Amino acid sequence: MAIGYIRPDKYFDGAFEQLKSINAYAQARLITISDEFVDHTSQSNSLDEREAVVRFFKNNQGRDLLISDAWVLSGNITDLLQMFACLLKNEMRIHIINAGVIIDQKSDVMLVLGIIDQLRQVLESREKKMIGRPKGSRSSSKFDPFLDQIIAYIRENVSVSAMAREMEVSRSSLKDYIESRELKEVAKGLVTLDVPVDGEEKVIGTIVCPHSETKEESRV
Secondary structure: OEEEEEOOOOOOOOHHHHHHHHHHHHHHOOOOEEEEEEOOOOOOOOHHHOHHHHHHHHOOOOOEEEEOOHHHOOOOHHHHHHHHHHHHHOOOEEEEOOOOEEEOOOOOHHHHHHHHHHHHHHHHHHHHHOOOOOOOOOOOOOOHHHHHHHHHHHHOOOOHHHHHHHHOOOHHHHHHHHHHOOHHHHHOOOOOOOOOOOHHHHHHHOOOOOOOOOHHHHHO
16 A cells, blocks of 8 residues: 655646656556645745654555655755655655655665755756746646545546535536546546656766866866
8 A cells, every 4th residue: 555645846746747647657556545645835844844744654654655756755955864764764665756766775875865866956956047837837726735635536436516516616617627637537547657767777877976177177
């Protein structure tokens, strides 16, 4: 039994994109997702301020954790290190889908360092550009905080009209949200996903080490 953990961020993928990746990955590997946690706490919040998710992970020791990318756990390198340490201490297996790797207590330390360095590079690039939302990501919606609830309704074959009544929202707006994000296909695992081949080798290969040119090299 696995956990799908989703944490939207305005500079990265939204809740829908993450859920789509997680469900497609689980479907392809015959993994059963028993719980989905959509964490709407800000990326600026430190791990100490995220009591709900800390409790959630403590109560799910030994489980498989499915995330779309490392930044979902935290966009802060110090917090990410602490999160990795605590998850592995609790014998969890972390499936980082976009990288195509699984991290557990037996993983090569270079793999863990590679994942952390990838995030460092992304954050550095983002700080330099700061051009807003990446190309291809979707704008947020008022329904995003209820994504896990909507997915649960779809899996229970609840009609859109019944969902709208329960949520006290417009049926047409909810219908548009479900259709635009293909939530029925996502919920039923009908979406495919291309996972990188040789993920571990590629992650380690992306590690960037600082270097300085000598006077001799600079003349070449």
